[in-house]
Amino acid sequence: MNGKDSAILSGRVAVGATPAPAGRTASSGTAWRGTLLAGLGVLSFSGSFPATVFAMEGFDPYLVAIGRAVIAAVPALVFLVAARGPLLPPRSHLRSYLVIVAGVVFGFPVFSGLALDAGASTSHAAVVIGLLPAATAACAVLRGGERPKPAFWAACALGAVSITAFTLSRGGGHATGADLLLVGALLSAAVGYTEGGRLARETPGWRVISHALVIAAPLTVPVTVALALTTDVRPTATSLAGFAYAGLISMFLGFIPWYAGLAAGGIARAGQTQLAQPLLTLLWAWLLLDERFGPLTVAAALAVLVCVAMSQRARS
Template identity: 85%
Template sequence: MRDNDSAIVPSRVAVVPATDLATGPWASLSAAWRGSVLASLGVLSFSGSFPATVFAMRGFDPYLVAIGRAAVAAVAALVLLLVARAPLLPPRTQLRSYLVIVAGVVFGFPLFSGLALDAGASVSHAGVVIGLLPAATAACAVLRGGERPRPLFWVACGLGAVAITAFTLSRGGGHATGADLLLVGALVSAAVGYTEGGRLARETSGWRVISHALVVAAPLTVPATAALALTTDTRPDAVSLAGFAYVGLVSMFLGFIPWYAGLATGGIARAGQTQLAQPLLTLLWAWLLLGERFGPVTVVAALAVLVCVAMTQRARS
């Protein structure tokens, strides 16, 4: 049974009447398209994660950034749960699923991706490699989520994966680099965490899923963050603090609220394909914020990904 979110919202908080949500352009969209719209908001948030991580690591240790972002997000999640008068911990029957989310998106993805950037991977390169994430998420959705997309879906997904793999090999002289292997670890971690979170979001709201995951991880992330802050070399300035704040509040928390809601509404495999657009968005931020230059091969790979997005959105689950 799905949680009744309105029951836990304080009386002083205005709630939009259900009749308002049942009419208008939003209600005219199918569940699949509503899920894609919500997931796209999450993708937009995530697309700035790599540039923000680079900024944060200018003043903080990579491990501190990777783990500290979860500690910052845990504080925000705890505040939201308290304001909403929701339980601070998830049901014990769901604890195993939350541990999977913690391992995948709270620890795995931030740690692997941060180390890859620290190892020399450019933001534009990392963004395109992580474009394989929708394919990995779709595979996890089949194995864990019980979804069965149409063949056209897999064709589009496969074409996107081939385009990004070819791009990676062309940039690495025909072989994968150490940073590429770290990025593969990041995308596998994220795919597992996204799928498990999308499954839980079918039963409870997306904001509760990420909030509970962060609170469950807090006994590890908060002490570890404190220890790293005391033992590592920190040189905080306005730019590094802004980057740290972004990955902690947006990438690790706020972006997951529409993301998990979109996966639950539109289907994990189908809505997850909106993340194929993330490489192009990351390239845009790398150019605007970091001044990175990239050649036509990078642009072609990103455009090929966009074509695959259009194809997957036409393939109904």
């Protein structure tokens, strides 16, 4: 193993690959590399809602929400042990990791799972969560030290308005209880994404999510065992596959390029790639769940694509 590989595995960022510090503008190449990496993360996350729906066919919603973190903790621990680095992060970063745990290990899975269980369709949930890039950008300003240009905010606002109008039109002009749960999910994710993106500026993305999962394990493991013993468990091939996707892809592997992309391209800028997630989730919902949507959904999808293009041209 050469020195560069050792540096990466030990958690140090190799020379020449250091992300732009907070408040500074990344080079064009670094910014677009961050966008591409974040896009890989979005592609992984786009299957989360359909996978959760499938998993809940055989498992309790709370068991799916918490158990996915236990599934993800297994490869996370393997990665950390293989790298021969510390299993726990520095104490100086502990507060940030607790925020990540609260946001993406507990908050988003629980809120989104309950919303789907409350009757929200996969397509409807995907569009509401489409507001996540705007929330992440706001968190990036408050916590990440980023200062996007006005053109960026215009694109962000246009995307948020388009998605909100679509959601209200589907809900008869008002928000439902499931919508409120989805808002809780997107706020949880925005906070967790921002904090993880900050840490990924100096720590590889795989190590950030791995540390978060290991820190959460003393709580997620016993809760998962208790839920497995006290809830109705009816595993099928489909529900097991959905559960596995939610744990391995949505909760672990997807975060590796996602956090790396946020660090390289800027949390606010790269985070706007998530405007494409509703479109991808709608596609999976149509292919896997046979959910139907009409011209209004297509119009909203096109509006979101325009917003993605505009936000990526607006450099931080």
